[in-house]
Structures are given as structure tokens and as C-alpha cells.
Amino acid sequence: MSKSLKHLNNGEAPVREKNEAPSALPKTFMEYMRSIGPGLVLAMTFLGTGDLVSSTVSGANYGYALLWTLVVALAARYFMVSAVAKYKLQNRHGDTSILQGFQRVWRGFPLLLGVAILFLGIVIQMSFLRACAVALYNLFGGFGGETWGVFLFSLVVVGLTFLLLINPNQYKVLEMLARFASVAIIASFVFALFRIGSFDIIGFLKGLTFDMPPNQGPFNAIFIAVATIGAIGGSAVNLLYPYFMEDKGWDKPKYRKIQQLDLMTGMLPLLVINVLFWVVAAEVFYGTGIPVSNENDLALMMELAVGPAGPTMLWICLFLAAFTSFPAQARGFTMLMLNGFHLSAKKKYKKTDEDPKFRYLSIGLFLLLPILISIPGAPDLVLLNVFGTSVITALILPPIVVGLVLMTSSRKYMVDSYKNRWWETGILVIIAVIGIWSTVEIIRNFVDQISKFI
Numbered sequence: 001m002s003k004s005l006k007h008l009n010n011g012e013a014p015v016r017e018k019n020e021a022p023s024a025l026p027k028t029f030m031e032y033m034r035s036i037g038p039g040l041v042l043a044m045t046f047l048g049t050g051d052l053v054s055s056t057v058s059g060a061n062y063g064y065a066l067l068w069t070l071v072v073a074l075a076a077r078y079f080m081v082s083a084v085a086k087y088k089l090q091n092r093h094g095d096t097s098i099l100q101g102f103q104r105v106w107r108g109f110p111l112l113l114g115v116a117i118l119f120l121g122i123v124i125q126m127s128f129l130r131a132c133a134v135a136l137y138n139l140f141g142g143f144g145g146e147t148w149g150v151f152l153f154s155l156v157v158v159g160l161t162f163l164l165l166i167n168p169n170q171y172k173v174l175e176m177l178a179r180f181a182s183v184a185i186i187a188s189f190v191f192a193l194f195r196i197g198s199f200d201i202i203g204f205l206k207g208l209t210f211d212m213p214p215n216q217g218p219f220n221a222i223f224i225a226v227a228t229i230g231a232i233g234g235s236a237v238n239l240l241y242p243y244f245m246e247d248k249g250w251d252k253p254k255y256r257k258i259q260q261l262d263l264m265t266g267m268l269p270l271l272v273i274n275v276l277f278w279v280v281a282a283e284v285f286y287g288t289g290i291p292v293s294n295e296n297d298l299a300l301m302m303e304l305a306v307g308p309a310g311p312t313m314l315w316i317c318l319f320l321a322a323f324t325s326f327p328a329q330a331r332g333f334t335m336l337m338l339n340g341f342h343l344s345a346k347k348k349y350k351k352t353d354e355d356p357k358f359r360y361l362s363i364g365l366f367l368l369l370p371i372l373i374s375i376p377g378a379p380d381l382v383l384l385n386v387f388g389t390s391v392i393t394a395l396i397l398p399p400i401v402v403g404l405v406l407m408t409s410s411r412k413y414m415v416d417s418y419k420n421r422w423w424e425t426g427i428l429v430i431i432a433v434i435g436i437w438s439t440v441e442i443i444r445n446f447v448d449q450i451s452k453f454i
Helices: 029-035 038-047 050-062 067-090 098-105 109-139 145-165 170-196 201-206 221-233 236-248 253-285 295-306 310-323 326-345 358-374 381-409 422-451
Strands: none
Touching: 029 253, 038 170, 038 236, 038 253, 038 326, 050 067, 050 253, 050 295, 050 310, 067 098, 067 236, 067 253, 067 381, 067 422, 098 109, 098 236, 098 326, 098 381, 109 145, 109 236, 109 295, 109 310, 109 326, 109 358, 109 381, 145 170, 145 326, 145 358, 170 253, 170 295, 170 310, 170 326, 236 253, 236 326, 236 381, 253 295, 295 310, 310 326, 326 358, 381 422
């Protein structure tokens, strides 16, 4: 967080020490390029391993038929995150935390989100840690053996993350890591596409025309489309962006322009990376009947596309995708969780991370506890994601999307000249409707799955 800023979490406007200057706005092209960063850090936090797996599985199973859902989902995410940032910069109450705005809409929201983030964050961190460990395990030739090898590399990843989180320049390191990871992943999959030597441009373009293919697998295509758009648009991870903005000192309406450029610049690599995942999978696997269900199938895909070097490239990309998320979200989830608890308990801290429990909770809950997923005999990670992430997301998604519509569209919450225009409100309402629809479908499918075990 910028040392020049002192934020009050009780709804007061930010204040500055004497002789401290606000962050200067960029003026030249190079200054703009150096200023952008929070959006890319957030985008790589989004990327994790879920995008790599889901885009690859969709491309392998449906070819290009559902490609439009990816574009719409990322567009929905852009507008939702932009609305979150807009409230932080341009609300009329001087709220420095997005959760203060949600509390004005419904006072129980901070506590709900705090509890949800406690469970959701642990499950997501388990996913990222296991992905990092599996990637390193394969890169180092299976060192440690099949039983304890992944566990040993989990300890290595936790150790590296701990060193990063105690670094006073942790945000700058995360930003540099995100830049490097995005370039490396894009280069790897562009190379894979080049080696494939074929690209169904007609199928690709048709996939952008809202085509709905026949149902394949346990979930129908319309459910996949709606759930993907709704879950991405209303994800609680979207609420991490203001905390990254604070590291840049963006705390006033004048930073809205650079913030919008930053977010767009961050979302573009995310779109390119996901499309590349999808295209390579569609060109290699679609129509072959080869299933894609785990990391080894992804390695096989890259081997078929590139040759013997393919699996190594895949493990490097998997590690970079997961490791850019694991440290950032250990800090971000703790910030969100504690911010929610502080507001619900009416505790006041100038900065959330000044809570004496902050470091212990971030390390204990979101670094050490996820190691359990690497112990031999631990629960299946897919099961944890389906019955953990989906259900928790379903519970908090409607308040997030509906709350943002109310907060950014009303003069009650926004400075008059900064409230949403009609078309901005319209886009958010559409996302909210899709989000609520996806929640209903997630719960319905969850009940169906539970009934099979009764």
C-alpha cells in the first residue's frame, strides 16, 4: 500500500500527512505504460488454473461452438470490476473500501462476505497451491516420489510465497511477475499454435456468433454458458481490485481515466491467453474423443502440439499461472475477509493490514492450511471445487451484482456527475439477471448431485 496514504475504514475521506504529495497523474506515453499494473496483477490473479482448465476443456469438448461465452464472460468481468473501481473513486460518502458501500445497501453484507471469503479463499488457495506443486513436481522429474513428491513441492511454494509476502516491495514483485507470466504464457501457446500448423478460421468466427451446440456431458450447453458468464461477472475475486489500486495511490476521481486504461490493459492479455488455450485445445483434441480431465491431459495436448518439449512448456505455464495468483490472493483474501469482519464489528483501523492478526491469518489460513490438499489421501480437488466454490459463489453472487447496480446508479451513493449513465446501468442489470439465473442453476445442479448420494 502506498506509504503516502492514510485511509480510514470508518467512512471518512482519506487524509494525507503534511508535506506529502498525491500520486502524480501520467502525462507521457511512457509514464502511462509505467503507471498501469493493478489491472494486470488482477487479471493474472483471475487466470490461476481455472481458466486454463475450463477453456481447454471447453475447446476440447465443444470446439469453437461456445467461444462467444468466453468473450461475453470477460466483458462482464470488465464492467463489474470497473463498477467496483468507480465506487471507490467517485462515491459521495468518502468510502475508501468497497465493502463500506455494500454495507450502506445492506448492513449484513460485510459479515456475509467475510465468512464466505474464509471458506472460498481456502478452497481456491488449495487449487492454486496444488497446481504449483504438481507443475514443479513434473518439472523436476518427479523428485520425492509419487506419494510425497507433490507435498514436498507444496512446502517449497509456501516458503517462496512467505518470503514474497514479507518483502516490503511485494506489490512491485507481483506486478513484475504478472508481466513476465503473461508474456511467457502467450508466447508458449502462440508457438504451440504455430507448430500445429492449422487454424479453422471459419469455425473460430462461427464460434463468436452465439451458436449453441448440442448438449455434451452432464451439463447442457446453455447451463455452461449462463453459469460461466454469471460466475465470472459476479466473482468475489472482482472485489480485490481496489486493494491493488491502493498500492498505486489511486484514491480520487481524477484517477478514473488511468484506472480504466489500466483495467482494459490488464483484461486484454487475459482474453488473449484464454482464447489461445481454447484454440490449441480445439485444434488438437476436438473430434478425437480424447478426454481432458486433469493436468496430465493438458501436458499430452502440448506434446501433441509441440513435440517432446510440450509438457515442459505446459508445466512452466501452469506454474506461472498459479503462482501469480497464490501470493496475491493470500494477501487479497485476508484484506477482504478482515475488512468485512472489521465493518460488521465496527472496529476501526487506518488500514486493514494494521490489524495485529493480519499476518497470522494470511499465513495460517491462506498459506499453511491449503497444504492439506497435498497430503496423500486428501479429498479430491475437483470435488472440493464443485461442492465448495460453486455453492459459496451462488450464495454471494446475487448480493454482489445487485449491490453494485444500486450503488453506482444512484445519487444516494455516487456524486451526481459520476453516477452511471443509462447504458452502463443497463449492462450491469443484464449481468445481474444472468448472475441470478446462474445461481439458480448452480443450486439446482447441486441439489441434483446431492440427491444421487441419498
